[in-house]
Amino acid sequence: MADTQSNELKVREKQEVTSPAEQTKPGLIFTPAVDIFETEKEITLLADVPGVKADDLTIDIRDNTLTLSADIAPVDGTDEVDILVEYESGRYYRQFTLGELINQENIDAKLSDGVLRLSLPKVEKATPKKITVKAG
Amino acid sequence: MIYRRFFNVPTWRFRSPLEELYRMRQQMEQLLESAAPQQREAAGVLPLINLTEGKDNYYVRAELPGVKGDDLDIQVTANNLAISGERKIAAEEEGARYHRREREAGKFSRMIGLPGEVDTNKVDAKLENGILTVVISKAEIAKPKQITVK
Numbered sequence: 001m002a003d004t005q006s007n008e009l010k011v012r013e014k015q016e017v018t019s020p021a022e023q024t025k026p027g028l029i030f031t032p033a034v035d036i037f038e039t040e041k042e043i044t045l046l047a048d049v050p051g052v053k054a055d056d057l058t059i060d061i062r063d064n065t066l067t068l069s070a071d072i073a074p075v076d077g078t079d080e081v082d083i084l085v086e087y088e089s090g091r092y093y094r095q096f097t098l099g100e101l102i103n104q105e106n107i108d109a110k111l112s113d114g115v116l117r118l119s120l121p122k123v124e125k126a127t128p129k130k131i132t133v134k135a136g
Numbered sequence: 137m138i139y140r141r142f143f144n145v146p147t148w149r150f151r152s153p154l155e156e157l158y159r160m161r162q163q164m165e166q167l168l169e170s171a172a173p174q175q176r177e178a179a180g181v182l183p184l185i186n187l188t189e190g191k192d193n194y195y196v197r198a199e200l201p202g203v204k205g206d207d208l209d210i211q212v213t214a215n216n217l218a219i220s221g222e223r224k225i226a227a228e229e230e231g232a233r234y235h236r237r238e239r240e241a242g243k244f245s246r247m248i249g250l251p252g253e254v255d256t257n258k259v260d261a262k263l264e265n266g267i268l269t270v271v272i273s274k275a276e277i278a279k280p281k282q283i284t285v286k
Contacts, residue, residue, distance in 0.1 A: 012240075013184075033238040037228060044228070048239055050199040050266035080188035080195060083251060085166075087184040087199060114201035114266015 017093055028090030032068070032116075036096075042121040043100065049092050050114035057111060059118065061104055066096045068116070182244035183219065183268075187251075192279055194250055194272045201266035202239070208263070210270060212256045217270065220245030252278045 015031045023029070035046040049057070049070050056071040070092040101123040108119040183198040196217060200208070208221040225241040250272065258273030 033240075035225075035237050035239045036235040037232040038235060039229065039232050043235075044232075046239060048201040048266070050201040053265060080190045082186070082188050083194075084185065084187040086186060111265075113204065113263070114199070 014087060016090075025091075028088055029093050030090050031094050032070075032092045034094070038100075042119050043098070043102070045096075045116075045118040045120065047092075047094070047116040047118070048114065049111075049116050051089060052092065052111070052114065052116075054111045057109075057116065059107070059109055061098070061102060061107070064098045066098055066120075067093075068095070068118075069093045183246060185219075185246070185248060187248065189251065192274055194252075194254065194274065196248065196268075196270040196272065198268045199266060200263070200268050203263070203266070203268075205263045208261075208268070210259075210261050212254065212259050212272060214256065214275075215250045215253055217248045217250060217272065218246070219248070219268070219270075254278075 012033075015033075017029045017031050032047040032049050034048075037044055045066075047068060049068075051072040052070040053073065056073070058067075058069045060067040060069075072089055072091060074089070098120070103121045103123045106121045110117045183200055186197045188195045188197075196219075198219065200221070200223070202225065203221055203223050207224065208219070211218040220243070222243045223241050225239060253275035255273045255275050260271040262269055
């Protein structure tokens with residue numbers, strides 16, 4: 001019983017952001033849900049950004065701050081009348097502070113089915129090197 | 137949230153006084169629904185959907201990032217639409233240390249009542265950039281007919 005329950009996805013409302021400064025463009029802004037994990041060589045970030053096209057996504061790294069922002073194109077046709085509105089669409093925005101040094105030239109970003117996969121390779125000196133001590 | 141629901145009405149056309157009354161009733165219902173969060177949560181089944189109506193079609197949209205078309209099952213009856221599926225998140229390589237884990241995987245299913253009769257032969261579904269769009273054609277009898285006066 002407990003197993004089947006944990007396997008069911010629960011409804012989670014999109015998280016709306018209140019930005020520190022007022023936006024120039026009107027509209028709503030949401031924080032995308034992310035997974036971040038680290039291996040010895042790189043940090044990988046997965047973000048859910050449904051409705052975003054590759055051209056509309058901006059990834060920026062400056063002073064160890066990673067900024068994701070994405071615009072979405074409106075989906076509704078002009079002659080459609082809303083009957084039921086359960087979610088709202090809007091831009092996505094999220095920032096992260098990176099603790100490790102990132103090799104900015106080899107960042108790889110892929111977008112498929114509304115999920116962004118960002119690979120941030122660590123710079124050489126940040127990857128732990130194992131030094132074997134030779135007896136002699 | 138309430139204010140947005142209430143004021144952000146897409147079309148303010150005053151075609152007939154009856155239509156305006158109907159719209160007001162719809163808004164009241166929406167307002168009541170958002171004012172009673174417990175009730176909404178009880179009915180809250182994934183995925184969250186937006187339902188809109190065009191002249192000939194109903195449009196059902198849902199945000200399903202990371203869901204493949206093969207993992208979705210969509211069925212239409214005369215006035216119901218059933219969406220079920222599974223969101224899978226592939227396991228990453230061994231030794232990955234997670235900093236954050238906010239994305240969830242699992243099964244979902246949902247039944248949506250459509251406001252009118254539909255033509256079950258004319259249903260089109262596409263999954264694009266993580267957004268599912270189901271276009272359901274209205275049944276011939278339910279479509280508005282233009283009548284020219286001679």
